[in-house]
Amino acid sequence: MKKFEADxxxxxxxxAGLYCALHLRSDLKILVLSKSELTETDxxxxxxxxxxxxxxxxxPLFVEDTLKAGDYENKVDAVNILAKESIENIMELIRYGLQFDKHNSGLSYTREGAHSVNRIVHQKDETGKAVAETLIAEAKRRSNIExxxxxxxVDIIKEGNRCIGGVLMKEGEIIEVAAKDVVLATGGVGGLFKKSTNHRTLTGDGVAIAIKNGVELKDADYVQFHPTVLDRGLENERRFxxxxxxxxEGAILVNSKGERFVNELLPRDEVTAAIERELEKSGEKCVYIDISFMDSEFVKTRFPAIYQECLKSGIDMTKDRVPVSPAQHYYMGGIKVDLNGRTSMENLYALGETACTGVHGKxxxxxxxxxxxxxxxxxxAKTINETADKIELVKEGKGYTLELDKKAVIKELKGSSGKYEDELFSY
Ligand SMILES: Cc1cc2nc3c(=O)[nH]c(=O)nc-3n(C[C@H](O)[C@H](O)[C@H](O)COP(=O)(O)OP(=O)(O)OC[C@H]3O[C@@H](n4cnc5c(N)ncnc54)[C@H](O)[C@@H]3O)c2cc1C
Structure with missing residues (x-):
């Protein structure tokens, strides 16, 4: 067994993981982990x-849209912070070099379901790739980040209710890392679902670690299904x-007879429910998204990646309707955190999809x-920066286990009413 130390x-x-790392003090030694390749992230x-x-x-309107979509189950303080601190963070990405699409001399804003106005910045239809590449490049420039x-x-190391490090598995070897603070930013739970847009490797590991260490969860059975996922009739692969x-941008949803059946810009849960009703009624496996009536050059330049992916399945979306059905997409619940990412365990933070800040509500x-x-x-990161000097590194770890218990996460996802029984793997 190897040992390692990090702040x-x-x-x-x-x-979540990289943006936190980039905002930590440059005199702190930071270790960032990826279960697979750095870029294999949602x-x-x-x-x-x-x-x-x-x-x-x-x-105020952004806050109201977020609350309405969340069925007013959101944590209002968290939503206010999200909206108030949004602009400064977008500006920061731009300072790191991310080039969002432009409209005239300003940013181009698009719209998605349940937003009252166009307020989404993007880079064509590959915004995430641009974000990931920008943050990875910046992290590689920092000498204090490994x-x-x-x-x-596979586990954290703790002393009472204080986290003092983590246990890693790397190429079959166990590594004990002593750390002042540990951050769980392990993404979503889509890998536990048969049909999901998420990477198959994302199996709620942070949540599994929280469960086995008695760290509090919140809204653990709140899962979002995305209404429109390419339906190629394939099983057990990541869904596009x-x-x-x-x-x-104006595409419509239709059934096999070409009839519209829902307002396409309702919140995701409502569009998903409308599609499920439609499928039950028709006995068919998919509905269709249609953008073929729009200018084909616009479609190709605004959505190049989606256009190319559909072509691989023989669908030219400038001419054809695209078969779609709902699939698991996002985890609103997770490890309960306060407004600064702190969990119920001292020196243990949770961020991103793994965490439940309460921002999304239902x-x-x-x-x-x-x-x-x-x-x-x-x-x-700001909280860690302010408190790190007061924390002593504890180098002796014990009491951890090497198993990530997927069944325990699945039990939480099902909740007391046994939800998602058919959608989840059973293991
Ligand atoms: C297809 C798709 C499209 C989306 N589009 C949008 C969008 O347009 N806008 C939007 O806001 N959101 C979108 N989302 C949601 C959003 O992308 C994710 O919620 C968000 O990126 C999650 O970020 P994260 O840092 O929490 O996790 P991720 O980006 O998923 O990263 C998780 C990381 O944790 C690592 N990891 C997991 N388990 C372990 C472990 N045990 N040990 C070490 N490392 C581990 C992984 O290797 C990975 O590096 C989309 C999601 C998908 C799947």
């Missing part, structure tokens, strides 16, 4: 964009998303996830 150990190389897959208040005046790929955190921004508003990853990771 801050971060599990996850998505927007961050990299994000298509539509990042929500942001347009200006001070738009903040990035370890193919390294899985047909971004909501297509509907934001249903996430489109494109609020990357923003949550930015806003709350920066806040957590």
């Amino acid at each position: 801050v150990l971060i599990a996850g190389s998505g927007v 961050t990299y897959l994000a298509q539509g964009g990042i929500s942001t208040a347009l200006d001070e005046k738009d903040i 990035l370890w790929e193919h390294t899985t955190m 998303l047909i971004s909501e921004s297509l509907r934001g 249903n996430r508003l489109a494109s609020n996830s990357l923003l949550e990853g930015l806003v709350f990771s920066k806040r957590a």
Whole structure:
């Protein structure tokens, strides 16, 4: 068994893990882990964009849209912070070199379901790739950040209710890392579902670690299904998303007879429910998204990645309707955190999709996830920066286990009413 020391150990190389790392003090030694390759994150897959208040005046409306989509189960303080701190974080990404699409001399804002106005910045239909590449490049420039790929955190090390490090598995070897602070930014739970847009490797590991260490969860059975995922009739592969921004730009949803059956810009849960009703009624397996009536050059340049992916399945979306059905997409619940990413265990933080800040309530508003990853990771980094000097590194760890218990996570996802029984793997 190997030993290693760091000031801050971060599990996850998505927007949450990396943005936190980039905001930590340069005199802190930081270790960032990725279970597979650095780029194999849901961050990299994000298509539509990042929500942001347009200006001070738009903040109340942005807050209201987020609360309404979340069925008013959101934590209002967290939503206010999300909206108020949105612009500064978008500006920061631009300072790192990310080039969002432009309209005249300003940013181009698009729209997605349940937003009252166009307020989503994007880079074509590959915003996540641009975010991931920008943050990875910036992290590689920092001499205090080490990035370890193919390294899985399997447990934390604790002393009473204080986290003092993490246990890693790297190429079959166990590594004990002593750290002042540990951050769980391990992404979502899509790998536990048969049909999901998420990477198959994302199996709620942070949540599994929290469960086995008695760290509090919140809204653990709140899962979002995306209404429009390319339906190629294939089983057990990652599903390709047909971004909501297509509907934001005017695409419509129709059944096999070409009839519209829903307002395409309702919140995701409502559009998903309408599709499920339609499928039950017709006995068919999919409905269709249609953008073929729009200018084909616009479609190809605005959605190049989606256009190319559909072509691979023999669908030219400038001419054909695209078969879609709902699939698991996002985890609103997770490890309960305060407004600075702190969990119920001392010196243990949770960020991004793994965490439940309460921002999303019952249903996430489109494109609020990357923003949550930015806003709350920066806040957590600030708290870590202010407290790190008071924490002593404890080098002796014990009492951990090497198993990540997927069944325990599945039990939480099902909740007391046994939800998602048919959608989840059983293991
Ligand atoms: C197809 C798709 C499109 C999307 N589009 C949008 C969009 O347009 N706008 C938007 O706001 N949101 C979008 N989302 C949601 C958003 O991308 C994610 O919620 C967000 O990127 C999650 O970021 P994260 O940092 O929490 O996790 P991720 O980016 O998923 O990163 C998780 C990291 O944790 C690591 N990890 C996991 N387990 C372990 C472990 N045990 N040990 C060590 N490391 C571990 C992984 O290797 C990975 O590095 C989309 C999601 C998908 C799947």
